[in-house]
Amino acid sequence: MTGARKGLLSPRGLRRARTTDRGASRAFRWTATASAVLILVVLAAVALFLVLRAWPAIQADPAELSAKIAWFPADTSLLGFIGPLAFGTALVAALSLAMAAPVAVGIALFISHYAPRRLANALGYAVDLLAAIPSVVYGLWGVIVLAPWLAPAWTWLSDNLGWIPLFSGPASQPPRVILTVAVVLAVMILPIITAVVREVFLQTPRLNEEAALALGATRWEMIRTAVLPFARSGIASASMLGLGRALGETMAVLMILSPGTLYSLKLLVAGQQQTIAANIAAQFPEANPLGVSTLIATGLALFVITLAVNMTARAIVARGAQKGR
Amino acid sequence: MSTTSAPAPTASSGGVSTRDLLRTVDKRRRRTDRIMRVLVAAAFVLAMAPLVSLVWTVAANGVERLSPYFLSHSMRGVFGGMDAGGIYHAIVGTVEITLFAALISVPVGILVAVYLVEYGRGALAKAVTFFVDVMTGIPSIVAGLFAYALFAVLMGPGVKMGAVGSVALSVLMIPVVVRSCEEMLRLVPDELREAALALGVPRWLMVVKVVLRTAVAGIGTGVMIAIARVIGETAPLLITVGVIDSINYNLFEGRMMTLPVYVYRQYSQGLAPCNDASVACIPDVAYLRAWAAALVLILIVMLLNLAGRLITRMFAPKLAR
Numbered sequence: 094m095t096g097a098r099k100g101l102l103s104p105r106g107l108r109r110a111r112t113t114d115r116g117a118s119r120a121f122r123w124t125a126t127a128s129a130v131l132i133l134v135v136l137a138a139v140a141l142f143l144v145l146r147a148w149p150a151i152q153a154d155p156a157e158l159s160a161k162i163a164w165f166p167a168d169t170s171l172l173g174f175i176g177p178l179a180f181g182t183a184l185v186a187a188l189s190l191a192m193a194a195p196v197a198v199g200i201a202l203f204i205s206h207y208a209p210r211r212l213a214n215a216l217g218y219a220v221d222l223l224a225a226i227p228s229v230v231y232g233l234w235g236v237i238v239l240a241p242w243l244a245p246a247w248t249w250l251s252d253n254l255g256w257i258p259l260f261s262g263p264a265s266q267p268p269r270v271i272l273t274v275a276v277v278l279a280v281m282i283l284p285i286i287t288a289v290v291r292e293v294f295l296q297t298p299r300l301n302e303e304a305a306l307a308l309g310a311t312r313w314e315m316i317r318t319a320v321l322p323f324a325r326s327g328i329a330s331a332s333m334l335g336l337g338r339a340l341g342e343t344m345a346v347l348m349i350l351s352p353g354t355l356y357s358l359k360l361l362v363a364g365q366q367q368t369i370a371a372n373i374a375a376q377f378p379e380a381n382p383l384g385v386s387t388l389i390a391t392g393l394a395l396f397v398i399t400l401a402v403n404m405t406a407r408a409i410v411a412r413g414a415q416k417g418r
Numbered sequence: 419m420s421t422t423s424a425p426a427p428t429a430s431s432g433g434v435s436t437r438d439l440l441r442t443v444d445k446r447r448r449r450t451d452r453i454m455r456v457l458v459a460a461a462f463v464l465a466m467a468p469l470v471s472l473v474w475t476v477a478a479n480g481v482e483r484l485s486p487y488f489l490s491h492s493m494r495g496v497f498g499g500m501d502a503g504g505i506y507h508a509i510v511g512t513v514e515i516t517l518f519a520a521l522i523s524v525p526v527g528i529l530v531a532v533y534l535v536e537y538g539r540g541a542l543a544k545a546v547t548f549f550v551d552v553m554t555g556i557p558s559i560v561a562g563l564f565a566y567a568l569f570a571v572l573m574g575p576g577v578k579m580g581a582v583g584s585v586a587l588s589v590l591m592i593p594v595v596v597r598s599c600e601e602m603l604r605l606v607p608d609e610l611r612e613a614a615l616a617l618g619v620p621r622w623l624m625v626v627k628v629v630l631r632t633a634v635a636g637i638g639t640g641v642m643i644a645i646a647r648v649i650g651e652t653a654p655l656l657i658t659v660g661v662i663d664s665i666n667y668n669l670f671e672g673r674m675m676t677l678p679v680y681v682y683r684q685y686s687q688g689l690a691p692c693n694d695a696s697v698a699c700i701p702d703v704a705y706l707r708a709w710a711a712a713l714v715l716i717l718i719v720m721l722l723n724l725a726g727r728l729i730t731r732m733f734a735p736k737l738a739r
Contacts, residue, residue: 118622121621129534129543132550199462207455222469229679238475314450395560400552403555
């Protein structure tokens with residue numbers, strides 16, 4: 094992209110021809126540059142202010158925390174409080190990703206390589222629509238419509254596959270459990286993954302696909318040998334983006350999950366896990382100053398986790414782009 | 419989609435036998451191909467099911483309470499299972515907070531995009547591109563916490579007002595505006611820039627009058643999609659703006675209600691106790707209000723998206739050519 098513009102318009106040319114960078118032009122350039130720097134400042138400010146407000150909780154004595162905050166568990170440090178929350182967050186995000194990623198790749202394939210173009214456009218729009226629906230509506234739908242639907246399925250799972258620790262029962266009724274939340278989150282992150290993967294699929298070199306077909310490959314073999322290897326890094330980064338979104342989702346979890354603070358792998362039992370984001374939204378409105386600090390400290394942990402996930406995703410994209418060129 | 423259909427062999431010298439040879443894929447491979455085709459189609463149906471179910475439930479349940487009365491009244495003085503109350507105060511809050519967020523984000527976003535496309539080279543541009551992407555991934559609740567912490571440091575703890583929510587939303591909105599505007603500015607052909615500069619137009623005027631002018635439709639689309647993205651945000655508003663039952667027009671003082679928070683609030687109130695048979699009481703009125711508000715919210719989001727798409731469709735061919 095940057096290589097297309099040379100000479101007169103490139104900053105190097107600009108710097109040589111001083112005459113064009115004077116007065117209003119220079120002021121304008123500085124304004125634009127300042128706005129760009131503002132992005133970096135905002136991100137730094139997010140980290141700074143979170144640390145600032147979390148500080149009272151970070152340096153407070155665990156005994157003081159549990160004495161002054163009603164919901165703070167006794168005999169635990171701040172890290173011991175964040176631990177189960179982070180575990181719940183990671184668990185629900187990983188589950189939803191495991192459900193969403195294969196489906197998203199399937200949809201992207203359907204749109205890019207199977208459906209007729211007119212249909213593909215309409216379907217692409219429908220998937221975008223999924224992304225536009227606010228999360229609070231997903232929460233409402235999840236708890237009122239989806240949960241009753243899933244109840245028999247969860248009961249069946251715990252009855253028949255209960256010997257697997259994940260599905261050990263008895264399945265809670267109504268199913269305000271982490272697996273229900275994971276299903277809703279999977280629906281929510283599906284469009285994000287699909288959008289990125291579809292882009293990558295469409296960029297597969299046409300000649301590779303045609304070569305595979307000319308060698309007698311069936312459509313699936315063509316996809317397996319030409320499309321999927323090309324799109325591998327794209328799929329990985331799209332999944333990371335979806336994971337990042339799932340980690341930070343608040344409302345759907347808050348509305349559906351019946352919370353608990355355990356390191357528990359029981360997916361079908363209520364009152365076992367809770368996520369960082371939902372815990373903040375649940376406790377924040379009625380928290381005292383030290384409670385707010387504690388919650389901001391957990392928010393800081395969430396910020397760091399999502400930042401790491403997103404940076405990894407972008408790094409994969411960047412590496413993939415370099416290889417492609 | 420011409421790539422997906424194998425070219426039919428032209429029947430020349432080999433004729434029938436070549437065609438037969440090409441047609442007879444061995445059974446196992448053909449079966450795999452079929453199975454994968456079914457799986458891919460199934461994935462699609464699987465993803466459409468929730469969408470259809472969601473849109474249908476929201477529409478069917480929401481229509482019941484949606485009325486001019488519902489749109490033009492607040493929740494002041496409404497309690498229990500009363501057959502009253504509306505979302506006027508939430509609409510006021512949503513519109514004001516979102517517009518103020520847009521007021522912050524759009525100029526900044528456009529300027530950052532201008533920087534990246536017209537001036538940005540080297541380490542700073544790379545860093546900005548990277549961190550704009552990273553910023554897209556900030557969880558909305560963290561953006562809310564940031565806005566809360568910022569105002570708590572500036573104005574003392576416990577500040578709840580619309581403007582704090584706007585700041586939180588603009589943290590989420592800026593990267594979206596930057597991304598879409600950048601894309602649009604890159605579509606402006608260089609010939610236009612060169613022609614303007616060759617005529618002796620100062621560079622900043624070239625950017626304002628030629629580049630931004632050419633891309634104005636695309637920028638409009640981008641802004642609309644960015645607004646649609648943040649208008650449904652709940653968590654940051656829940657913790658920065660709070661909830662209130664009456665109308666508050668003032669962005670800079672006191673709590674405000676917003677549509678998404680209204681949906682959540684009504685849902686969490688749950689069923690109303692209806693012990694007294696003499697008073698008109700609807701037990702699930704809060705749920706009905708939540709559905710109706712969700713319907714309004716979805717309609718707003720879809721209208722914004724649709725408007726964005728229409729603008730693109732009307733202006734895109736000119737830019738592409």
